[in-house]
Amino acid sequence: MRAQLLALLLLVIAGAAPADELIDLRAWHEGHPVSRVDEDSDHRFRLGLYPRIGAALGVPNGVAGLFQCSLSINRPRRYSLYLGAGYEYGPAVKGPNITIGWGGVRAAPARVPQRGFSGAFLRYRRWDSDSHGEHHGLSVGVESGIGAFGATLEIGAARSSANHWIPVARLMVTIGHSWLWKL
Numbered sequence: 001m002r003a004q005l006l007a008l009l010l011l012v013i014a015g016a017a018p019a020d021e022l023i024d025l026r027a028w029h030e031g032h033p034v035s036r037v038d039e040d041s042d043h044r045f046r047l048g049l050y051p052r053i054g055a056a057l058g059v060p061n062g063v064a065g066l067f068q069c070s071l072s073i074n075r076p077r078r079y080s081l082y083l084g085a086g087y088e089y090g091p092a093v094k095g096p097n098i099t100i101g102w103g104g105v106r107a108a109p110a111r112v113p114q115r116g117f118s119g120a121f122l123r124y125r126r127w128d129s130d131s132h133g134e135h136h137g138l139s140v141g142v143e144s145g146i147g148a149f150g151a152t153l154e155i156g157a158a159r160s161s162a163n164h165w166i167p168v169a170r171l172m173v174t175i176g177h178s179w180l181w182k183l
Helices: 002-016 025-031
Strands: 046-059 062-075 079-089 093-108 114-129 133-146 149-160 165-176 179-182
Touching: 046 079, 046 093, 046 114, 062 093, 062 114, 062 165, 079 114, 093 133, 093 179, 114 149, 114 165, 133 165
Parallel strands: none
Antiparallel strands: 046 062, 046 165, 046 179, 062 079, 079 093, 093 114, 114 133, 133 149, 149 165
């Protein structure tokens, strides 16, 4: 009922306005920031940097602290790649990781212009476990962030030389800052 009354009110207002003051919806849509974000005619490379700290929740650590830093390069409408490195410290395992992904830092559509990060990745990790030694593993996941906040979902496994397996399934929340430069 409210939607119908709102539509009727908009029709009355539009009908009461002089013809030269009517809103051109096509022009409004083309000028909207969400529509313009991918229409950058400048095809120069973009270099992005995205360091962040956060917490990982899930298997194997329960709760762990982490640091990640990603470096991305993209060319509008063509491709976007990123490389990252990080370290995780938790009660069950700790160690470094290397990430390669599709995505990276880019301008993000929002009420206030800002940068965001998004991507899908393959991550290699070397974990040290107090009970089973060194493990090497792979995981896949997706991550995204806007402004200072980010989230990552990841799944995979790590194996030791003694054939001990550690599953990886977790959600990470991060705080960081992204920079984007035109080259």
